[in-house]
Amino acid sequence: MKGGIKLTFGEKLQAGLEKTLSPIAAKLGSNKVLRSLSNGMIMTLPLTLGASLFMIIANFPVPAFTTWLTNIGVAAQLNAIAGGTLNILALFVSFTVAYSYTKELGGKPEIGGMFSLASFLIVAPQTIGEGKKAITGFAGSYLGSQGIFVGIIMGLIVALLYVKLSNVKKLTLKLPESVPPMIANSFAPLMVGILIFLVDFLIRLAFEFTSWGNIFDFINKVVAAPIRSxxxxxxxxxxxxxxxxxxxxxxxxxxxxxxxxxxxxxxxxxxxxxxxxxxxxxxxxxxxxxxxxxxxxxxxxxxxxxxxxxxxxxxxxxxxxxxxxxxxxxxxxxxxxxxxxxxxxxxxxxxxxxxxxxxxxxxxxxxxxxxxxxxxxxxxxxxxxxxxxxxxxxxxxxxxxxxxxxxxxxxxxxxxxxxxxxxxxxxxxxxxxxxxx
Structure with a gap:
C-alpha cells in the first residue's frame, strides 16, 4: 500500500529494485576509480559513434554495394576511419581513463594521460610475426578491442603512480626561476617518468619469461582457455x-x-x-x-x-x-x-x-x-x-x-x-x- 493505493506487481518490483540498487549505484558513483572509468569511457563516445556510421556504410550488408565501393576505391578510405578510431580504441582508453583518474586525484590530467599512453605502447608487443619474418610494428588486435582491458589497467596504475610520485619533493626537478615556466613544468616530472617507465620495463620482462609472452595474451588467453574446454x-x-x-x-x-x-x-x-x-x-x-x-x-x-x-x-x-x-x-x-x-x-x-x-x-x-x-x-x-x-x-x-x-x-x-x-x-x-x- 502507498497512500492508501494498492501497488501493482510492476510498481512493487520497481520500488524494490530502486531501494536495493540506488544506494549501490550512489556508492559506486562516489568511488574515484569507478567514476574515472565511467568518465574515461564516455570521453570516447564521439569517436565510437562517429566512426560507427562510416563503418556501416563501408560494410553495408548488400554485396553489390560493397563490391562497388571496393571497385571505385572508396571502401578502403571508409574503413580507414574505423582503423583510426574503433580499431585502436584501447589507445584512446589508456589516455582518457588516466586523464580522468589523474584529475580525480588532483594531478595534471594531461601528463597522467600521456604517461599512460606511453606505458600502454611500451608493454605492448612491438613486433609482428616470428623469427626472420618478424617486422617492427604494433599489432592492431592489441590496440583495439582485445587491448581495452589492458588500457584500463594501465590508465589506473599509471595515473596513481604519477600522482603519488609527484608528491615526493625529491623526485620533482626544480629549475632556476629564470627558466620559462613552460620549460620548467615539462622537466618537473622527468624523474617520475623514468620510474614509471622502469615499472613498464619490469612488466615486459616478467611476461617475457612466461608462456604468454606479454600481458595482452595473458589476459585474453586466461579468459578464453577455460571457455574452450x-x-x-x-x-x-x-x-x-x-x-x-x-x-x-x-x-x-x-x-x-x-x-x-x-x-x-x-x-x-x-x-x-x-x-x-x-x-x-x-x-x-x-x-x-x-x-x-x-x-x-x-x-x-x-x-x-x-x-x-x-x-x-x-x-x-x-x-x-x-x-x-x-x-x-x-x-x-x-x-x-x-x-x-x-x-x-x-x-x-x-x-x-x-x-x-x-x-x-x-x-x-x-x-x-x-x-x-x-x-x-x-x-x-x-x-x-x-x-x-x-x-x-x-x-x-x-x-x-x-x-x-x-x-x-x-x-x-x-x-x-x-x-x-x-x-x-x-x-x-x-x-x-x-x-x-
Missing part, C-alpha cells in the same frame, strides 16, 4: 555468454570468448550442411539456435535497452543518446552503448545486461522444443555479413518463424530492461531538473 551444449552457450556479458561490463571485450564459441558454432554449421545435403535430421539444431539467440542483437541485447529508453525514457540525455546509437546498434556495433551510455561499471544495468542472455537463450530453446523452429539453412547462416541486422538474418536462415522469434524476444527484453531503465532515467531526470533550476 566447456563445449557447445545449450547450458554451456548460455553460461559462457552470460560470463562474456559480465566481462564486458567490467571492460573486458568479449572478442576472445566470441572467437572460441564462434569456432564451435561454425563446426556445427558445417556438420549441418552435410546433414542437409543427405536429407538427415539436423543434429545440432537446438544448440545452434540457442547460440544464435543468446544475444538477440548485440552483446547484452542492447537494442531492447535503447528501445526502452526511447519509448519510456523522459530524460533528454538518454533519449538523445538512444536516437544516435540506435542505427549503429541495429547493424551490430555495440561499443557506443557499452562505453558511451555507459553500461560498463553501471550498477543499475549489470543485472539485465548479464541475464538478458539467460532469457533470450531459454526462449529460443523453448521455440525449438515446441516445434516453432524446425529447420535452418546452414549455408545461408555461414554466408551472412556480420553487419546484417539479425532480424533480417533470421528470416533467411529460419524463415518467417525466425524473424517472429527475434521480434518476440526483442519485445520481452524491453520489459526486462524497463524497471532498471526507469531507475536510471528518473535519476538523470532529477539531475536535469536541478541544472535548470
Amino acid at each position: 566447456v563445449g557447445g551444449s545449450v547450458p554451456a552457450f548460455i553460461l559462457v555468454y552470460m560470463l562474456a556479458n559480465l566481462f564486458f561490463w567490467f571492460g573486458l571485450h568479449p572478442a576472445p570468448i566470441q572467437a572460441v564459441m564462434g569456432t564451435i558454432s561454425t563446426s556445427m554449421l558445417l556438420s549441418m550442411v552435410a546433414q542437409s545435403q543427405a536429407h538427415e535430421t539436423l543434429q545440432y539444431l537446438t544448440n545452434y539456435v540457442v547460440f544464435d539467440f543468446v544475444n538477440n542483437d548485440a552483446t547484452g541485447s542492447t537494442l531492447s535497452l535503447l528501445a526502452a529508453l526511447l519509448i519510456f525514457g523522459r530524460s533528454k540525455r538518454y533519449r538523445s543518446f538512444s536516437k544516435i546509437a540506435l542505427i549503429p546498434n541495429l547493424f551490430g556495433i555495440n561499443e557506443p552503448v557499452v562505453f558511451g551510455l555507459p553500461i560498463m561499471f553501471n550498477a543499475i544495468l549489470v543485472i539485465p545486461f548479464v541475464f538478458s542472455t539467460l532469457f533470450s537463450g531459454f526462449i529460443a530453446w523453448i521455440a525449438v522444443k515446441i516445434g516453432f523452429i524446425t529447420t535452418l539453412h546452414a549455408t545461408v547462416a555461414m554466408s551472412m555479413p556480420w553487419t546484417m541486422p539479425k532480424f533480417v538474418i533470421s528470416f533467411f536462415v529460419y524463415g518467417w518463424q525466425g524473424m517472429v522469434l527475434r521480434i518476440l524476444i526483442f519485445v520481452i527484453l524491453i520489459f526486462i530492461y524497463l524497471p532498471f531503465v526507469k531507475i536510471m532515467d528518473n535519476k538523470e531526470l532529477q539531475t536535469e531538473v536541478q541544472v535548470k533550476e
Whole structure:
C-alpha cells in the first residue's frame, strides 16, 4: 500500500529494485576509480559513434554495394576511419581513463594521460610475426578491442603512480626561476617518468619469461582457455555468454570468448550442411539456435535497452543518446552503448545486461522444443555479413518463424530492461531538473 493505493506487481518490483540498487549505484558513483572509468569511457563516445556510421556504410550488408565501393576505391578510405578510431580504441582508453583518474586525484590530467599512453605502447608487443619474418610494428588486435582491458589497467596504475610520485619533493626537478615556466613544468616530472617507465620495463620482462609472452595474451588467453574446454551444449552457450556479458561490463571485450564459441558454432554449421545435403535430421539444431539467440542483437541485447529508453525514457540525455546509437546498434556495433551510455561499471544495468542472455537463450530453446523452429539453412547462416541486422538474418536462415522469434524476444527484453531503465532515467531526470533550476 502507498497512500492508501494498492501497488501493482510492476510498481512493487520497481520500488524494490530502486531501494536495493540506488544506494549501490550512489556508492559506486562516489568511488574515484569507478567514476574515472565511467568518465574515461564516455570521453570516447564521439569517436565510437562517429566512426560507427562510416563503418556501416563501408560494410553495408548488400554485396553489390560493397563490391562497388571496393571497385571505385572508396571502401578502403571508409574503413580507414574505423582503423583510426574503433580499431585502436584501447589507445584512446589508456589516455582518457588516466586523464580522468589523474584529475580525480588532483594531478595534471594531461601528463597522467600521456604517461599512460606511453606505458600502454611500451608493454605492448612491438613486433609482428616470428623469427626472420618478424617486422617492427604494433599489432592492431592489441590496440583495439582485445587491448581495452589492458588500457584500463594501465590508465589506473599509471595515473596513481604519477600522482603519488609527484608528491615526493625529491623526485620533482626544480629549475632556476629564470627558466620559462613552460620549460620548467615539462622537466618537473622527468624523474617520475623514468620510474614509471622502469615499472613498464619490469612488466615486459616478467611476461617475457612466461608462456604468454606479454600481458595482452595473458589476459585474453586466461579468459578464453577455460571457455574452450566447456563445449557447445545449450547450458554451456548460455553460461559462457552470460560470463562474456559480465566481462564486458567490467571492460573486458568479449572478442576472445566470441572467437572460441564462434569456432564451435561454425563446426556445427558445417556438420549441418552435410546433414542437409543427405536429407538427415539436423543434429545440432537446438544448440545452434540457442547460440544464435543468446544475444538477440548485440552483446547484452542492447537494442531492447535503447528501445526502452526511447519509448519510456523522459530524460533528454538518454533519449538523445538512444536516437544516435540506435542505427549503429541495429547493424551490430555495440561499443557506443557499452562505453558511451555507459553500461560498463553501471550498477543499475549489470543485472539485465548479464541475464538478458539467460532469457533470450531459454526462449529460443523453448521455440525449438515446441516445434516453432524446425529447420535452418546452414549455408545461408555461414554466408551472412556480420553487419546484417539479425532480424533480417533470421528470416533467411529460419524463415518467417525466425524473424517472429527475434521480434518476440526483442519485445520481452524491453520489459526486462524497463524497471532498471526507469531507475536510471528518473535519476538523470532529477539531475536535469536541478541544472535548470
